Structures are given as structure tokens and as C-alpha cells.
Amino acid sequence: MMQLPAIFEIYKPYIEKEIKSLLSNTELLKISKNKIALYEMMAYHMGWADENGTKVISNSGKYLRATLALLSCESICGDFKKALPAAAAIELIHNFSLVHDDIQDGDEIRRHRPTVWKIWGKPQAINVGSAMKTLANLSVLNLQRNNIPPNKLIEILKILDESCLRMLEGQFLDIDFEIRPDVDIADYLKMIERKTAALIECALQIGAVTVINYSKIKPFKNFGKYLGLAFQIRDDILGIWGNDKKTGKPSGNDLRKKKKTFPIVYVLSNADRISRQNFLKIYSKEIIYDEDIEKILDILGNLNIREISEKKTEEFYNLALAEIKKLPVNTEKIMYFEEISNFLINRDF
Amino acid sequence: MMQLPAIFEIYKPYIEKEIKSLLSNTELLKISKNKIALYEMMAYHMGWADENGTKVISNSGKYLRATLALLSCESICGDFKKALPAAAAIELIHNFSLVHDDIQDGDEIRRHRPTVWKIWGKPQAINVGSAMKTLANLSVLNLQRNNIPPNKLIEILKILDESCLRMLEGQFLDIDFEIRPDVDIADYLKMIERKTAALIECALQIGAVTVINYSKIKPFKNFGKYLGLAFQIRDDILGIWGNDKKTGKPSGNDLRKKKKTFPIVYVLSNADRISRQNFLKIYSKEIIYDEDIEKILDILGNLNIREISEKKTEEFYNLALAEIKKLPVNTEKIMYFEEISNFLINRDF
Numbered sequence: 260m261m262q263l264p265a266i267f268e269i270y271k272p273y274i275e276k277e278i279k280s281l282l283s284n285t286e287l288l289k290i291s292k293n294k295i296a297l298y299e300m301m302a303y304h305m306g307w308a309d310e311n312g313t314k315v316i317s318n319s320g321k322y323l324r325a326t327l328a329l330l331s332c333e334s335i336c337g338d339f340k341k342a343l344p345a346a347a348a349i350e351l352i353h354n355f356s357l358v359h360d361d362i363q364d365g366d367e368i369r370r371h372r373p374t375v376w377k378i379w380g381k382p383q384a385i386n387v388g389s390a391m392k393t394l395a396n397l398s399v400l401n402l403q404r405n406n407i408p409p410n411k412l413i414e415i416l417k418i419l420d421e422s423c424l425r426m427l428e429g430q431f432l433d434i435d436f437e438i439r440p441d442v443d444i445a446d447y448l449k450m451i452e453r454k455t456a457a458l459i460e461c462a463l464q465i466g467a468v469t470v471i472n473y474s475k476i477k478p479f480k481n482f483g484k485y486l487g488l489a490f491q492i493r494d495d496i497l498g499i500w501g502n503d504k505k506t507g508k509p510s511g512n513d514l515r516k517k518k519k520t521f522p523i524v525y526v527l528s529n530a531d532r533i534s535r536q537n538f539l540k541i542y543s544k545e546i547i548y549d550e551d552i553e554k555i556l557d558i559l560g561n562l563n564i565r566e567i568s569e570k571k572t573e574e575f576y577n578l579a580l581a582e583i584k585k586l587p588v589n590t591e592k593i594m595y596f597e598e599i600s601n602f603l604i605n606r607d608f
Numbered sequence: 609m610m611q612l613p614a615i616f617e618i619y620k621p622y623i624e625k626e627i628k629s630l631l632s633n634t635e636l637l638k639i640s641k642n643k644i645a646l647y648e649m650m651a652y653h654m655g656w657a658d659e660n661g662t663k664v665i666s667n668s669g670k671y672l673r674a675t676l677a678l679l680s681c682e683s684i685c686g687d688f689k690k691a692l693p694a695a696a697a698i699e700l701i702h703n704f705s706l707v708h709d710d711i712q713d714g715d716e717i718r719r720h721r722p723t724v725w726k727i728w729g730k731p732q733a734i735n736v737g738s739a740m741k742t743l744a745n746l747s748v749l750n751l752q753r754n755n756i757p758p759n760k761l762i763e764i765l766k767i768l769d770e771s772c773l774r775m776l777e778g779q780f781l782d783i784d785f786e787i788r789p790d791v792d793i794a795d796y797l798k799m800i801e802r803k804t805a806a807l808i809e810c811a812l813q814i815g816a817v818t819v820i821n822y823s824k825i826k827p828f829k830n831f832g833k834y835l836g837l838a839f840q841i842r843d844d845i846l847g848i849w850g851n852d853k854k855t856g857k858p859s860g861n862d863l864r865k866k867k868k869t870f871p872i873v874y875v876l877s878n879a880d881r882i883s884r885q886n887f888l889k890i891y892s893k894e895i896i897y898d899e900d901i902e903k904i905l906d907i908l909g910n911l912n913i914r915e916i917s918e919k920k921t922e923e924f925y926n927l928a929l930a931e932i933k934k935l936p937v938n939t940e941k942i943m944y945f946e947e948i949s950n951f952l953i954n955r956d957f
Contacts, residue, residue, distance in 0.1 A: 413752075
């Protein structure tokens with residue numbers, strides 16, 4: 260199993276402490292007379308509590324976006340703590356999107372556990388996600404604690420909400436593409452630039468702009484874009500060929516959902532006519548069964564789609580590496596960005 | 609039919625122009641190759657476009673919250689335009705909550721038309737609502753256009769997101785109460801203070817704080833609280849005894865959904881044992897049919913629940929009127945606040 264770079268482990272307790280302090284509202288628990296209310300449902304989603312609200316040491320996420328925000332801050336000024344409220348904000352935005360995404364896709368399992376909607380129903384899960392988005396914005400205001408001036412907060416909130424809006428545009432396109440037969444690679448890239456890359460770009464930018472001038476953050480955005488594209492195609496690969504014990508999601512899930520991921524869009528827009536027709540014969544069925552998945556995997560195998568997808572990931576990875584060299588950061592920190600990039604395109608979880 | 613106070617009509621074109629400019633993104637339309645994408649779905653919900661994206665003069669809302677924000681600003685400084693981006697923000701937050709609320713409640717009709725989820729499905733409707741919330745935050749940043757300084761923007765964003773969070777807590781409680789048998793009037797009031805009053809308070813506060821010191825806005829919050837409580841109980845009354853041609857929602861809707869509205873909570877916690885048992889016999893049924901609704905209306909009628917509910921509305925209305933006198937506004941503007949309050953508790957739509 261591919262090891263998580265050490266920097267993730269260093270930041271983790273700080274990120275968790277920052278977000279946990281935002282979820283510490285217990286008033287609602289008293290009114291609802293339940294063991295678990297809105298904030299405890301968020302803690303459950305984050306992997307910090309079980310479904311009765313009892314604290315657990317469970318499967319939290321990697322905190323990739325918060326880690327990128329903290330690293331971009333530290334690589335400039337040497338102190339990652341300055342950006343902690345911004346890091347918490349981007350991580351909350353990401354998790355808001357996951358909670359809603361699970362509702363939208365009907366996914367019942369995330370990080371090896373039932374999803375929020377699966378336990379408490381879709382109506383409450385919608386509230387849980389929306390509340391996380393709202394807490395993200397409030398978290399940014401906590402930067403005042405670190406003497407970050409109001410105009411900086413405004414810059415960060417602008418980047419955060421513009422990125423969030425792009426992410427939502429990406430979610431819109433992702434769902435829109437499900438029923439559209441003519442999606443090509445260019446469409447797909449516009450979709451994942453929004454759905455995935457926008458928040459990665461955002462994380463790097465808000466960590467940086469906390470401590471340097473707004474006019475200097477463009478290289479962080481460029482790096483984030485290519486890293487995000489590579490990250491998503493790797494995700495698409497894992498969604499088809501990944502090991503469910505490692506990814507925490509059922510294998511073949513993306514195929515069962517007929518998602519327009521990179522491998523699929525590639526077949527639909529680049530394969531020879533016969534292969535495409537064979538593929539569509541299965542992929543356009545109402546329900547995809549296990550034996551259909553076997554057949555799809557055979558077609559993808561014959562067309563070397565996994566190798567083609569991995570090559571595309573590497574292409575974006577190399578573009579990301581080139582952008583790292585342009586970052587206005589201390590040279591001894593460059594290796595951290597490289598290490599994270601390397602992990603992201605080779606990870607199996 | 610009760611007439612809308614004139615101030616609503618004066619502000620309306622400005623509010624619409626401000627919000628429409630936020631929805632003018634057409635890039636997504638090109639990528640999705642549809643006649644209607646994320647932003648056009650928002651315009652549909654607002655009543656400005658039909659389901660093909662064609663502009664229509666339709667049933668928009670009253671823009672109550674935006675109107676309150678503009679009035680509180682104008683009543684202090686004489687110029688409502690200063691607060692337009694803040695007014696757009698609170699109106700967008702309200703409409704974000706409506707789009708999600710319709711999904712959560714499964715409501716198929718709003719303002720005489722099919723709801724967003726009914727046309728484009730729940731997954732896209734979730735995106736539509738979340739994008740409106742995000743645009744609300746971005747709208748506040750447009751206050752810079754009116755030379756409102758960064759520290760003011762921070763104050764407004766803090767009020768906006770704290771209120772939004774309370775509104776979501778209210779939505780949580782509202783759904784939570786549906787399956788709880790022991791909800792009393794105190795619980796109910798804590799729920800609507802959040803679900804409804806929070807955004808009314810917010811509207812008045814952000815309009816005011818745009819032009820006066822943060823330390824002076826407490827009276828606007830107090831007025832908003834009582835106005836919001838009166839407003840919601842009036843809404844509950846219309847949800848049971850309202851005319852569907854006027855409200856734009858099917859009559860008996862709240863009863864069919866077994867909502868814990870004021871009249872129902874009153875019966876459950878204050879009626880004599882026999883009436884309560886008779887009521888519960890019907891209200892605890894899996895499905896409520898038309899003949900059940902007749903029976904419920906009979907029980908409510910025998911117990912004078914409509915009169916009791918109207919009396920409660922008036923109680924909060926009188927508290928609101930008393931708070932108006934404490935507002936730090938020009939005395940000749942007081943009548944506008946009174947006129948709106950009067951309209952809200954007597955309205956039939």
C-alpha cells in the first residue's frame with residue numbers, strides 16, 4: 260500500500276482540532292432530545308463519531324485540501340498555523356460536497372461506513388452538507404485570530420466561494436453528462452476542471468494568499484489545476500480497477516452508475532466503431548449486473564484503456580511538476596509539493 | 609385580497625436587477641449544450657424563466673427579506689441602494705432554502721409552478737440550491753462597489769452565515785420533529801426562531817449594519833425575531849386554512865405531510881385527552897387522505913385552534929410593534945415597518 264507522505268501526519272491533528280472546534284455546538288442536542296443532532300452528524304461524516312455520536316478513532320479522510328493549504332502557507336512564511344482557519348474552510352467545503360454527492364449518486368458506502376443519508380435520510384443529509392458549507396465561510400473569519408487583516412479575509416472568501424461555485428458547476432455537468440451520449444474528452448476535462456481541480460486550486464491559493472500578495476498567487480492556481488486533473492483521472496482509474504478494501508467504496512461502483520469517467524469517455528469518443536458499439540450495447544442497459552461489469556472490463560482491457568488513462572494522468576502530473584518550479588516558495592519546500600504530487604498519481608486509495 | 613405595501617413594488621425592480629446580474633453566467637450553457645443549465649434553473653425558480661430558459665413574467669416571490677434589508681438601510685441613511693448587494697444575498701439564502709426545502713418535503717408545486725426538483729430531479733436541485741447559497745456570499749463582496757469598507761463586509765458575512773446556520777438548525781429540527789411525538793410549544797418556538805425568524809432578523813441587521821455601527825443593530829434583531837415568529841405562525845395558519853389559489857401551494861398540504869405546525873403542536877400539547885386521542889388516531893396514520901383532512905379540520909374547528917393560532921400571531925405582532933419604536937431610524941420611516949408588519953400577519957398569500 261502506497262504510504263501517505265509524512266507531511267499529512269504532521270498537519271492532521273491541527274486540522275482536526277480546528278474543524279472540531281467549529282462543530283462543538285451542543286445546544287441543538289438539548290432541543291432535539293436525540294443522542295445525535297446536526298453537528299454530531301457532521302462529526303460522523305468526518306469519521307470522528309459513530310452513528311450514536313460516540314467518539315471513535317475511525318476512517319477519516321486524508322485532508323488533502325487542508326494539507327495543500329497549510330503547505331502553501333508554510334512554504335512561503337515557515338508557519339503553517341497562520342492558515343489553519345482557511346485550511347479548515349476548504350476541507351469543510353470538500354466534505355459538504357461529499358455529503359451531497361453521496362445523496363446525488365445514491366452511494367451507500369463512504370470510507371468503509373454507511374453514508375450520512377443512508378443512516379439519517381436524504382432530507383437531513385442535505386442539511387448536514389449545507390451546514391458544513393456555512394461553517395466553512397464562518398471558519399475563514401477566524402483568521403482574525405491570527406491578525407490577518409479584513410481585506411485578506413475578503414480575498415480568501417472570494418477565492419473560496421468562486422471555487423465552490425465552479426465545483427458546483429462541475430457537479431452540475433457531471434450529472435448532466437450521465438444522460439448525454441456525445442460527451443468527448445474536451446467536455447470531460449471542462450467538467451473535472453470544475454468538479455475537482457477548482458477546490459485543489461483553491462486550497463493552494465488561500466493558503467498562499469494568507470501570507471503573500473494576491474498578485475503573486477497565480478502559480479499556485481496553475482499547479483493546482485494540473486494536480487487536480489491528474490488526481491481526478493487517477494480517481495477514475497481507481498473507480499474501475501481499484502481495490503474496494505483500500506478505496507473504501509464498492510469496486511465497479513462507477514461502472515454500475517454508468518458514470519462518464521475518463522476511461523469511459525475515451526472509449527465513447529476514441530475507440531473503433533465495433534468496440535464502441537459492443538461497449539454501448541452493455542453500457543446503455545437499464546441496469547448493469549456483475550456479468551456486465553466483467554464484459555466491460557474485457558472491452559476496456561482489449562483497448563488498453565487503463566494504460567491510456569494512466570498515461571493521461573502522467574501527462575498532467577508532468578505539467579504539475581513543471582508548475583511547482585515556478586512557485587514563489589522556499590526552495591527546500593519544493594520537495595513536499597513533489598512528494599504529494601507523486602503520491603496522488605500513484606495512490607491506490 | 610390583501611394588498612402588498614407599496615414599498616415592495618418600489619424596491620422590486622432593483623432587487624431583481626441585482627440578483628439577475630449574479631445569474632448571468634452563460635459559459636455553462638455552452639459546455640452542457642442544453643437550453644437550460646445551472647443558472648437558468650435558478651432563474652426558473654425565481655420565476656423569471658420558464659423550464660426552457662425563456663424569459664417570462666411570472667410569479668416571483670414577494671422579496672420580503674430583501675425588502676426588509678433595503679428598508680432598514682433606507683430608514684437610517686435615506687438611500688436603500690447602498691444595501692442592494694446585501695439584500696440580494698439574503699434573498700438568495702432564502703431561495704436556496706426553498707429549493708432544498710421542496711426536495712426535503714417532496715413538494716411538487718411552489719408559486720403555482722412545478723418545483724425545481726420536480727422538473728430536473730433531486731440531484732440537480734441540490735446543486736441549484738447550493739449554488740444560490742454560494743452566490744449569496746459572493747453578492748456581499750459587491751458591496752465594495754458602494755465603498756463599504758472590508759471590515760463592514762466581514763460583519764455582514766458573519767451575520768449572514770451565522771443566521772444561515774441557525775436557519776439550517778431550524779430545518780434540522782423541523783424534520784426531526786416530524787417523527788417525534790412529544791413536541792411542545794416551547795420546542796416549536798425554538799424551531800421557528802431558527803427556521804424562519806433567523807433570516808428575517810438577518811435581513812434587518814445586514815441592511816442596518818451596512819450604514820451604522822455594529823453596536824447599534826440589536827433593536828433590528830429584536831424586531832426581526834418577533835416579526836419572524838408572527839410570520840411563521842401566520843404561514844402555519846395559511847398552510848391549513850389558506851386558499852391554494854392565493855398561496856400557490858395545494859391546500860391541506862401541511863396536514864398531508866403531518867407537519868408539526870403551531871396548530872398541530874397546540875392540539876398535541878394543550879387539548880383535552882379525548883380530543884388529542886381522536887386527533888392522533890388520524891394524524892398517526894401512514895397516509896392522510898382527503899376524508900381524513902376533513903376530520904382533522906373538524907377537530908381543529910371544535911377546539912377553536914384557528915382562533916388560538918391567530919391570537920398567538922397577534923401576540924408576537926404586538927411585541928414586534930413595540931420593538932419598532934426602539935429602532936434607531938428616522939421617525940417618518942416607522943410607518944413602513946408598521947405597514948409591513950401589519951401586512952405579514954393579515955396576508956392571505
